[in-house]
Amino acid sequence: MEAFTKNDPNDPWQLMRIFIGESDKAAHGKYHGKPLWEALLSDFRERGLAGCTVVRAIAGFGASAKARNILSEYLSSDLPIIIEVVDKQSKIRSIMPDLDEMLDGGMVTLEKVEVALYRPSTKS
Secondary structure: OOOOOOOEOOEOEEEEEEEEEOOOEOOOOOOOOOEHHHHHHHHHHHOOOOEEEEEEOOEEOOOOOOOEEHHHOOOOOOOEEEEEEEEEHHHHHHHHHHHHHHOOOOEEEEEEOOOOOOOOOOOO
């Protein structure tokens, strides 16, 4: 595993953000029917991606313009979820076909990032 990284111009680091709803389920594939955020997190870990974080937002809306916010949480558990994934562009691009199969709705964004440090913790 790399301790300090240099961006390879032929395969730069990339950040992928996936915007979904908390109640979304995996549409197809081996995780069919599971909570989508959980299915994606498990899938990305199994694939050995460099890092993934799932964030539960307090408010937002998407393509359907359905507003979701924490104030109505007692009525619904469908808050916005953002999944952030970092890895080399080639690896991110390679998972896109499977990601397209798992997502019924949502939004995926990609941007180049510079990774200054990437190493496992030495703490037990």
